[in-house]
Amino acid sequence: MSGLVLSVSQQKGGSGKTTLAAHIAVALARTGAYPVAIIDVDPQGSLGTWYEAREDALGEAGTGLTFRTSSGWGARREARSLARDHGLVIIDTPPKTDSDVKPAIEAAGLVVIPVQPTQVDLWATGQTVDIARREGTDALLVLNRVPPRAALTQDVLDEIEALGYPVASARLGNRTAFAASMGTGRTIIETDPRGKGAEETLRLAEEIAALIGPR
Numbered sequence: 001m002s003g004l005v006l007s008v009s010q011q012k013g014g015s016g017k018t019t020l021a022a023h024i025a026v027a028l029a030r031t032g033a034y035p036v037a038i039i040d041v042d043p044q045g046s047l048g049t050w051y052e053a054r055e056d057a058l059g060e061a062g063t064g065l066t067f068r069t070s071s072g073w074g075a076r077r078e079a080r081s082l083a084r085d086h087g088l089v090i091i092d093t094p095p096k097t098d099s100d101v102k103p104a105i106e107a108a109g110l111v112v113i114p115v116q117p118t119q120v121d122l123w124a125t126g127q128t129v130d131i132a133r134r135e136g137t138d139a140l141l142v143l144n145r146v147p148p149r150a151a152l153t154q155d156v157l158d159e160i161e162a163l164g165y166p167v168a169s170a171r172l173g174n175r176t177a178f179a180a181s182m183g184t185g186r187t188i189i190e191t192d193p194r195g196k197g198a199e200e201t202l203r204l205a206e207e208i209a210a211l212i213g214p215r
């Protein structure tokens with residue numbers, strides 16, 4: 001097996017990297033198509049804290065995921081090693097674009113970039129897209145925390161199109177259920193499986209699964 005390495009990166013903090021990493025991981029692990037691993041490269045350790053809460057809630061075998069931590073520079077090696085026996089390896093990165101993040105993007109076949117639909121958040125996105133382009137890695141923007149019926153969202157989408165950045169057609173709404181689910185070591189598809197947020201998450205996971213292809 002040679003798994004795809006997916007880096008969730010965005011210079012801007014609070015854009016939803018950790019939330020997206022956890023949600024994509026659980027949604028794709030649940031399909032059973034291949035084993036999924038996650039790596040926390042952010043020294044803040046949010047994904048690791050989430051994983052520990054998940055272990056407490058579901059037991060080590062019940063998490064459905066392999067978890068590792070890594071330094072920024074060690075991410076490439078760790079990801080490639082995990083990709084030998086995992087179809088998908090997801091790296092959660094700190095809010096930077098420097099040497100703490102570049103190895104993760106270098107190792108990745110796909111960089112998922114969460115963007116809240118505001119101008120200011122889009123400005124922060126360019127640097128991450130540029131690094132991905134320099135490394136020859138595909139990038140995919142994902143609109144996150146999208147408010148209902150905001151004209152601004154369409155403005156931002158128009159600008160993304162003008163910039164020529166690939167953007168997922170699935171988007172995640174601004175829903176407290178995302179945050180609440182993470183607090184118990186779970187994801188919205190587990191805590192609110194019939195809600196809108198779960199539907200959005202599964203649509204995004206399907207879109208990403210199609211990009212990954214069979215492994």
Ligand SMILES: Nc1ncnc2c1ncn2[C@@H]1O[C@H](COP(=O)(O)OP(=O)(O)O)[C@@H](O)[C@H]1O
Pocket residue numbers: 012013014015016017018019020046095144145146172173174175176177178179180182
């Ligand atoms: N779609 C969403 N709806 C509501 N809250 C969200 C959503 N995505 C993320 N959040 C919240 O926003 C904050 C930042 O998200 P996080 O995933 O930690 O971002 P990052 O890892 O980029 O810093 C957290 O409190 C998280 O619960």
Ligand SMILES: [Mg+2]
Pocket residue numbers: 017018019042046092093
């Ligand atoms: Mg984070």
